[in-house]
Amino acid sequence: MVVPSHPHPADGPVRAGIPEHGRIPRYYAVKVRLLELIGELGEGATLPTERELSERYDVSRASIRQAVSELVLEGKLRRRQGSGTFVAPPKLVQRLSLGSYTESLRQEGLEPARTLITLEHRPADPGLAGELQLVPGEDVIHLERVLLADGERIGLESTYLVSSRFPALMDVFDPEESLYACLRDQLGVVFEGAEERVETVLATPREALLIGTNPALPMLLVHRVSWEPGGKPFERVRSLFRGDRLSFSTRL
Structure with missing residues (x-):
């Protein structure tokens, strides 16, 4: 050639x-x-x-x-x-901000949806306890959902919340709706800040099956810890997104 x-x-x-x-x-x-x-x-x-x-x-x-x-x-x-x-169609754009996944996609003209995989109470392991400033073994709420955009599976989100901070969450939260909207509007949470880390990884066989992707395709992993005024963390989120369908943007 x-x-x-x-x-x-x-x-x-x-x-x-x-x-x-x-x-x-x-x-x-x-x-x-x-x-x-x-x-x-x-x-x-x-x-x-x-x-x-x-x-x-x-x-x-x-x-x-x-x-x-x-x-x-x-x-x-x-x-x-x-x-x-x-x-392939153009990649979706997820904005890195304190806004929710729901708000971000709707700003792009897409309809967000979620499929519930897990909603449970479980003891925090030492690593999670350290991030949330808890005692190892203290109870947390674990929420795992497949994320969709216009009906297409694009990611898997696993959220851990401090149970003692949200004793009524299980009663008022609809897993198919925005978690952040529930925390803000029904449980009075004020988001002061968050720390995020983004890296590339390969999905585990289970994750690839849930997201519906090839395990060999690169994924974007977002690790996030959020806190309220006073600096007390209340959630840790691990979001895994398809690298072939999503990109991130932020304004500096």
Whole structure:
């Protein structure tokens, strides 16, 4: 495959893939051409077969396969078993703020929903107790839900709340609705601040099954501890999101 030397809109990403020895990996040059093709085809369109792409770009099917695999991992393409590979829709944007998941998605014009997996009382292990300033073994409320956007599963959220702070939570909270709205409007919680950490991880087999994703796809993990005025923490949240369907934004 010959990569043109004249200026080209794809030169930017091509140059980004040039290693120190100066040779462009063949699959990466193919990937750039596929990005152009994705833009031309548009959301939901079917990608040509490996054989057709191999003939179009005059490269091996192995190079096509590697380029397509990377674009699937990045969320640019989607594979459907028995149907082919399709151009993926744009990623959803989750704002990093003290607002809730519900509010954030609705600002993007999407309809949030949740599926309850677990709602229980359990003793805090030493790590959780340390984060919530509790004594190990002290009771916490554990809430686990699959998160959806316009009916599509995009994440799994596990929240731990200090039971002694919210003795009436089980009586007033609807697991299909916003937890933060309940805490704020019905239980009088004032959010003073939170500390969040974002990292990339792979889902466990159980998590991948609940979210409906391939365990090999990268996930975005958000770990959050929130506190009320006075600095007393009241919740720890572990949110796992599909890296191919969601990105984060914040204003600094």
